[in-house]
Amino acid sequence: MASPMMTRDAMQQLSTRILAMNTADEMRVNITSGASGNTRFAAGDITTSGDVEDTVISITSTVGGRRASSTTNLMDDASLKRAVETAERLARLSPVDPELVPELGPQQYQTINANNADVSNLDAGARAQAVEQLIAAARAPGGAMPIDPASLFVAGFLDASSAARGIATSKGLFAYHASTDVSLSCTARTPDGTGSGYAAAGGRAWTTVDPAGLGRRAAQKALASRNPVAIEPGRYTVILEPRAVADFVPLLMGSFNARSADEGRSPFSRKGGGTRLGEKIADERVTLLSDPFDPDLLGQPFDNDGLPLKRVVWIENGVLRNLAYSRFWAAKKGVEPNSGGGGGGGGGFGRNPAGLKLTGGTRSVDELIAGTSRGVLVTHFFYIRSLDPRTVQLTGLTRDGTFLIENGRITRSIKNFRWNDSPLLSLARLADIGKAEPVESGVVMPALKINDFTFSSLSDAV
Amino acid sequence: MTSRRDFLKTAAIGAVAAAGTARIARADTLLNPWSTSTGDPMANEVALAAIQAAKDAGASYSDARVGRYRRQFVAAREHQITGVSDSESFGIGVRALVNGAWGFAATRDVSREGAVRVAQQAVKVARAAKAVTHTPVVLAPTPAVTGSWRTPVQQDPIDVPIEDKVALLLAANEAALKVPGVRFANSGLALLREEKTLATTDGTLITQTFVRVGPSFTVTAIGDGDFQSYTEEMAPRGSGWEYVTSLDMVGNAPRWAAIAAEKLTAKSVDVGRYDLILDPTNLWLTIHESVGHATELDRARGYEADYAGTTFVAPPEKMLGKLKYGSRLMNIQADRTQKDSLSRCAWDDEGVAADSWLLIKDGVFHDYQTVRDQAPAIAPLNGVNHSHGCSFADSWDSVQFQRMPNVSLLPGEHDTTIDDIIADTDNGVVIKNRGSWSIDQQRYNFQFSGQAFYEVKKGKITGMLKDVAYQARTPDFWSSMDMIGGKRSYWMGGTFTDGKGQPSQSSSVSHGCVPARFRQVNIINTARNV
Numbered sequence: 001m002a003s004p005m006m007t008r009d010a011m012q013q014l015s016t017r018i019l020a021m022n023t024a025d026e027m028r029v030n031i032t033s034g035a036s037g038n039t040r041f042a043a044g045d046i047t048t049s050g051d052v053e054d055t056v057i058s059i060t061s062t063v064g065g066r067r068a069s070s071t072t073n074l075m076d077d078a079s080l081k082r083a084v085e086t087a088e089r090l091a092r093l094s095p096v097d098p099e100l101v102p103e104l105g106p107q108q109y110q111t112i113n114a115n116n117a118d119v120s121n122l123d124a125g126a127r128a129q130a131v132e133q134l135i136a137a138a139r140a141p142g143g144a145m146p147i148d149p150a151s152l153f154v155a156g157f158l159d160a161s162s163a164a165r166g167i168a169t170s171k172g173l174f175a176y177h178a179s180t181d182v183s184l185s186c187t188a189r190t191p192d193g194t195g196s197g198y199a200a201a202g203g204r205a206w207t208t209v210d211p212a213g214l215g216r217r218a219a220q221k222a223l224a225s226r227n228p229v230a231i232e233p234g235r236y237t238v239i240l241e242p243r244a245v246a247d248f249v250p251l252l253m254g255s256f257n258a259r260s261a262d263e264g265r266s267p268f269s270r271k272g273g274g275t276r277l278g279e280k281i282a283d284e285r286v287t288l289l290s291d292p293f294d295p296d297l298l299g300q301p302f303d304n305d306g307l308p309l310k311r312v313v314w315i316e317n318g319v320l321r322n323l324a325y326s327r328f329w330a331a332k333k334g335v336e337p338n339s340g341g342g343g344g345g346g347g348g349f350g351r352n353p354a355g356l357k358l359t360g361g362t363r364s365v366d367e368l369i370a371g372t373s374r375g376v377l378v379t380h381f382f383y384i385r386s387l388d389p390r391t392v393q394l395t396g397l398t399r400d401g402t403f404l405i406e407n408g409r410i411t412r413s414i415k416n417f418r419w420n421d422s423p424l425l426s427l428a429r430l431a432d433i434g435k436a437e438p439v440e441s442g443v444v445m446p447a448l449k450i451n452d453f454t455f456s457s458l459s460d461a462v
Numbered sequence: 463m464t465s466r467r468d469f470l471k472t473a474a475i476g477a478v479a480a481a482g483t484a485r486i487a488r489a490d491t492l493l494n495p496w497s498t499s500t501g502d503p504m505a506n507e508v509a510l511a512a513i514q515a516a517k518d519a520g521a522s523y524s525d526a527r528v529g530r531y532r533r534q535f536v537a538a539r540e541h542q543i544t545g546v547s548d549s550e551s552f553g554i555g556v557r558a559l560v561n562g563a564w565g566f567a568a569t570r571d572v573s574r575e576g577a578v579r580v581a582q583q584a585v586k587v588a589r590a591a592k593a594v595t596h597t598p599v600v601l602a603p604t605p606a607v608t609g610s611w612r613t614p615v616q617q618d619p620i621d622v623p624i625e626d627k628v629a630l631l632l633a634a635n636e637a638a639l640k641v642p643g644v645r646f647a648n649s650g651l652a653l654l655r656e657e658k659t660l661a662t663t664d665g666t667l668i669t670q671t672f673v674r675v676g677p678s679f680t681v682t683a684i685g686d687g688d689f690q691s692y693t694e695e696m697a698p699r700g701s702g703w704e705y706v707t708s709l710d711m712v713g714n715a716p717r718w719a720a721i722a723a724e725k726l727t728a729k730s731v732d733v734g735r736y737d738l739i740l741d742p743t744n745l746w747l748t749i750h751e752s753v754g755h756a757t758e759l760d761r762a763r764g765y766e767a768d769y770a771g772t773t774f775v776a777p778p779e780k781m782l783g784k785l786k787y788g789s790r791l792m793n794i795q796a797d798r799t800q801k802d803s804l805s806r807c808a809w810d811d812e813g814v815a816a817d818s819w820l821l822i823k824d825g826v827f828h829d830y831q832t833v834r835d836q837a838p839a840i841a842p843l844n845g846v847n848h849s850h851g852c853s854f855a856d857s858w859d860s861v862q863f864q865r866m867p868n869v870s871l872l873p874g875e876h877d878t879t880i881d882d883i884i885a886d887t888d889n890g891v892v893i894k895n896r897g898s899w900s901i902d903q904q905r906y907n908f909q910f911s912g913q914a915f916y917e918v919k920k921g922k923i924t925g926m927l928k929d930v931a932y933q934a935r936t937p938d939f940w941s942s943m944d945m946i947g948g949k950r951s952y953w954m955g956g957t958f959t960d961g962k963g964q965p966s967q968s969s970s971v972s973h974g975c976v977p978a979r980f981r982q983v984n985i986i987n988t989a990r991n992v
Contacts, residue, residue: 038964039591042765043597043764045595046594048564048863049588049591053568053570054570068546073550073551073552074550074552074570083550090624093623094546094624095632098542124591125593127590128590128593128594135594155765155767189764196767263646265682265689395898395931396900416902418900418907418909420909420988456909457907460907461771461905461907
């Protein structure tokens with residue numbers, strides 16, 4: 001892209017310019033500047049491809065215990081002044097916020113190098129080349145193919161972005177972090193419409209992605225999943241591949257909100273009051289953590305307020321160790337804050353800026369399969385929604401490669417299922433745990449073998 | 463599936479602004495949607511410069527959209543305001559077709575120079591894509607149009623004083639919290655004004671201003687080791703502030719709160735097959751998922767295979783006029799014309815005039831939703847040579863693609879009400895409002911919940927139920943529909959956040975419907991003991 005993300009100096013200059021316009025008691029400026037390029041393909045052709053650049057400036061003003069924010073992407077002085085005035089005007093008009101915490105002063109941050117030129121340089125030509133490699137590999141002849149692989153329908157998406165985030169406050173805080181993010185996913189479908197396979201990879205660097213390898217894997221799954229047979233819904237031992245685990249387990253994170261637990265509306269509320277901190281809530285092989293400095297995660301060293309983020313172990317050897325405390329709730333409870341101002345454990349969908357890692361064991365997916373007498377192998381999940389927040393009961397579907405395991409090996413392709421189950425209860429029914437691996441930027445998950453997973457109905461979808 | 467780019471977009475959604483640019487229009491101007499003038503001269507000039515630059519660089523077709531998106535959010539919990547924000551995002555996105563391949567580029571630099579640079583970039587991206595585009599894009603013809611249109615409103619919601627918005631939410635929460643057992647109340651307002659100028663190399667130059675309002679209200683009651691929430695179905699609309707005030711949030715809040723409290727003592731449902739009576743506040747979303755998304759032509763052609771999925775309504779040659787989708791009572795209309803609806807417009811993001819057509823006719827699949835580069839693929843099958851006008855982009859920095867228009871279940875011939883349906887039902891469950899929703903990637907197997915559930919025995923409501931969800935297979939479900947409401951019971955729901963595409967885009971869409979009965983549907987119990 002023509003205009004790269006803003007440097008630390010440029011961001012500091014811009015924020016200084018905006019802070020000079022402040023007439024409120026306090027001001028915070030959040031800036032996100034970035035560029036992204038994406039290429040989408042289907043039926044073996046590129047269908048859309050685009051390059052986008054933007055800089056978004058958010059101004060949060062506090063006046064007499066009242067706070068409001070305004071956001072703009074216009075950077076001339078008049079527009080910035082208007083945005084500052086809007087935030088201040090809205091703040092003055094808002095009621096006093098009894099939960100307001102002051103803006104932070106200067107903080108110490110450790111630098112995290114999550115910025116890779118191989119991602120920011122991935123232009124439309126390089127992206128097209130990667131897509132071509134992927135499609136060619138998916139359709140390449142080889143082995144005993146039941147159908148001509150050249151007839152496979154291949155669709156997918158490559159997205160590469162660079163973003164710089166900066167925060168400055170009228171109390172002297174300045175934070176800056178630059179990162180890149182790349183992901184490539186693909187779905188191969190057989191021409192008779194009975195087989196579909198999925199593969200995806202991503203991370204901070206382009207080296208985390210092997211386009212040809214992904215194409216081969218999706219094609220192999222598509223071919224192997226042809227003509228699925230229906231087996232009865234019910235409770236099955238399942239092996240969830242790391243991608244499926246990454247669809248499932250991070251959905252727990254919204255439940256780690258300390259305030260909700262204290263208020264009695266969380267699975268981590270203790271009956272009769274208080275929280276379940278210190279209780280065993282999962283199998284002892286389960287350790288779940290966020291750590292921006294973990295080389296596998298390379299998260300962001302601060303939250304939206306500029307609060308430095310640290311390593312937080314949510315579940316340690318099956319025991320609930322930490323809940324997510326916003327600065328307000330932490331002060332009220334006399335503990336250290338450990339998450340963004342909103343107070344969630346990184347939000348309902350696990351996008352914790354500090355990343356999320358479920359530490360694993362040593363076994364490969366193949367070894368987990370070899371150790372299973374009867375079970376279902378799941379490639380990934382689709383359309384997951386909450387059913388009951390009291391137990392984190394969710395519903396969703398399997399997709400793009402669901403197989404029956406019998407006597408330690410995959411014996412046939414089976415129809416997809418709708419499932420109704422809970423990541424929390426599933427972690428308590430763990431049968432085995434695979435080796436953890438990066439799934440996407442800031443997310444590391446192992447394969448999991450779970451007992452008695454509830455498949456509630458069949459889906460005809462391929 | 464959230465990307466860094468989503469993050470950027472989310473950051474932008476926190477935004478505000480532009481008190482200085484807010485146009486104070488007179489009420490008569492606000493209510494008259496049409497004008498022959500073409501909006502902001504600066505936006506026109508920049509958009510025209512962009513398409514000319516694309517043409518000069520070798521594009522056979524190009525369009526440019528200059529967009530200014532103004533959004534305001536106010537949120538409250540209990541007795542306090544938890545967020546007030548106002549955002550503005552302004553930029554230009556240019557699409558170029560070169561040798562039958564698409565390219566797109568977008569920038570926040572809305573100047574003549576910025577427009578030329580980004581148009582040349584779009585051409586460069588298209589040339590790179592050409593290497594992996596073997597089937598050239600063909601566009602359905604559309605007449606050139608000029609003019610402007612805006613959502614007719616009595617009061618532009620962005621211009622309403624913030625004090626009024628704050629006072630409304632706090633008063634609604636206050637009223638709810640007086641109900642015994644109710645401990646938490648969350649309310650909010652999402653208010654939008656979007657201005658878009660579109661220029662195309664076919665000679666189109668148009669400006670549209672969309673106004674949308676989305677109020678929300680949720681209460682939570684706490685019982686003995688239990689908690690239950692109730693969210694009122696406050697349909698977002700393409701309307702002004704007058705729609706928000708018409709909902710009487712303060713007056714209704716105690717009634718809504720009482721439902722949450724009542725759920726604490728409701729009977730947990732027994733699993734089994736029941737006759738399901740769906741209120742329009744629940745049915746609209748089932749239509750959205752099981753009919754709206756299933757009849758998108760890009761899904762039928764596999765373009766969404768890697769993300770949102772494909773559809774069982776494929777291939778087109780085996781489906782058009784042939785597939786039995788549901789009972790004869792099922793007539794589903796697509797349109798961008800319904801008053802107060804979210805996807806109402808005068809033209810889509812390719813300059814195609816708003817259309818209205820049937821997707822399902824007397825229970826049989828009739829037609830798809832289309833855009834200019836997809837319509838030619840089925841023209842020999844359905845005889846429709848033009849696009850139905852379903853092209854839409856959620857921002858200046860998103861490329862336009864096929865998005866759902868309003869998709870609505872038309873009323874039955876008789877003046878039937880939900881009470882008539884209840885009176886006619888021996889063993890049923892009534893479901894109101896949207897709860898949880900999930901459907902597979904080909905739109906067969908779905909499972910939906912609600913917010914309030916009532917047991918029906920021998921023609922009467924006998925009590926409240928909880929932990930209810932219904933699960934079915936789309937064609938079986940729609941074939942089981944044997945009773946539907948008449949015109950009087952028509953109601954329109956909708957959403958601001960219909961997700962599709964890579965990178966994921968969010969669109970606003972409404973769904974009108976009447977209450978309906980579905981025979982012998984599988985009901986499951988969603989509760990589980992820890």
